[in-house]
Amino acid sequence: MKIAVIQFPGTNCEYETLVAAKSAAVDGEIFRWNRPAQELCDFDGYVIPGGFSYQDRLRAGAIASKEPVMETLREEAETGKPIVGICNGFQILVESGLLPGVGGVDAALAQNVMVSKNQIVRRGFYCAWTTLRHDASRNRCAGTFLIEKGELLPIPLAHAEGNLVTADENLIDRLNEENQVVFRYCDEEGNSTPDYPVNINGSVQNIAGICNPEGNVLGMMPHPERSNFAWQLPAHDPAKKGGLGDLDASGPGRRIFESMKRYIEVRI
């Protein structure tokens, strides 16, 4: 089993993403965007990591979405192989139409707008720990294959444009009906309230991650590779009580990579 971690010019999370995959016993390699795209077919799954592909020129993810590797990824996704897009990877998947994957380009990830008590209190880049509630059923999505519905995962985020918007007034209802909303921002008890700081970027219905109708493509704004080890958790997290302990101990983000591994095993 081997996955490709796609590296575009400006990607900046590829090495830690590969470390996270390997810690979940998934072999992999960094795949530069300008390699022959057909070589992607040799891999069992794909991660598009975070960063600023092409310096976010034009729009976050817009230029990378036109690269030949994305066309090959579309073909590989149609065969059922898993793809996980993290942060900028999610933006690329949305710009390419692979997510939510119900037509063409069905949505956009716009600038963060933090709203509290009907007032805009902040806009733009934000970096913080957040809690995600897994809202899809177990086995619905390749990237959360092992995660139960309702499970909470503390995972950090860092982005300026993660506010899911759409001009299609029926899209969000369809995503809910089809069980395509995978993660929502919530508080530590699992409550999703619409105000900042729980809804950390103003995303419609607190949506933090979605999958395609088939469930093999996942996009999420938070960075699971940044909570892949227990030592990466913030000091106030109970899991970190008593010091760093075992440096290899897993953090909540590893569940994404373990899920991807299990999905590939089941699929094979």
Added chain:
Amino acid sequence: MKINLRVWLKIPDAEAVTVKNTLIRRMGYGDVLADLGKERLWSIEVDDDVEDPIDLAKRFAKELVNENKESYLASMDCLVFDMGYVPVKVALHIEDGEAITTRDRLRNRLGFDMVKGVERSTVWKLYLNLEGSRDPHEIAKEIAERLLINPHKDFYEMLA
């Protein structure tokens, strides 16, 4: 009254080059796209009774333009573009936080009490090869819809 500031880089514009390369090398516009330029457009709505709009435009430019690397052209109300390219304006149709912040800073921090509103957009200048049989506006529309905008947050408008 609306004061328009068209701002462009004096140094090479990497974003414009990237968009041009993507259109030519990735999207098949090599035979029709000769070149591509980019301008930022600030459209600042001010009180109609402003005494010296040209001076006001210069004062706005002092705040919004870095003349070490950028040039600008100011005009009142209407925008006039040269021949030879199709200007395509792209702006957000959702709330533009940067435009709102700019308006508030001009008005509340920098003392421009006459500012009523600020709009921010990008003007893409598409230099098209006109030897083909296709209408340049049709090509520009296609380019805008395929690359320059995401319709879920942006809109476009041909300015000429």
